[in-house]
Amino acid sequence: MGIVATATVNTLEAPWSGEVQSGKHQLITDKPESFGGGDLGLAPYDLLCASLISCTMITLRMYAAHKQIQLGEFRVEADFCANREGAEWVERRLHFQTPLDAELEQKILSICEKTPVTKTLLRSVDIKTTLV
Template sequence: MRKVNTASVVSAGPHYLHHIRVGHFDLATDEPRALGGEGQGPAPFDYYLASLSACTAITLRMYAEKKGWNLGEFRAELALSFDDDGKVHVHRTLHSDQPLSDEQWQRLLEIVANTPVTKAMREGAVITSERGS
């Protein structure tokens, strides 16, 4: 198995503000005030949507460039909700300021359904845990 990414989080104080290190990037995460946090950073599900939106835009931009299609300003709007059973639902709405044909849009929708992050979220991941020293 090849390791692709690493992340670590440090929890050093009261409340929910935490500092995350992903590769050489520093991020913060917190919960909104309504959930006992201070709202000083995106909440975990915000990063979940950010991950999917980033993969959506990057994958579609790569595909469009390969095909010679001009996406112009591309935008993906994502909304997360929970159904009555607690299952997560994410809906994406894609926008481009360029006049793409129906066939181009159909292909983009097919591609976006199979981005790497989409697949990981849809199909799940094997997540293991262990005690450290």
């Protein structure tokens, strides 16, 4: 397998802000005002959470379509957390409008642990940086 995703960020005039482009899509990234930014867009850890919950939603919908299960409307939320000891973790929550039976709840929790972005975050990833 080769490149799975690609993105570029170009600096903008405002401190800490940039324009992210991926394919034909674009968005602004920035830091919150409390960190000296202008809060013009998603901060890096917001993007990380967005990646995880987007992948979770897509994976669950694909599973439901494959198994012909009606999940109804649902919402996925995530918080990136850290403590003073240096531990970091993500808390992910799923909210379904349609009640699920216990067996389906367990299956959904199992699937969530197997989404591609979840698996990437749970293992170490090499990052190779070069100057060009």
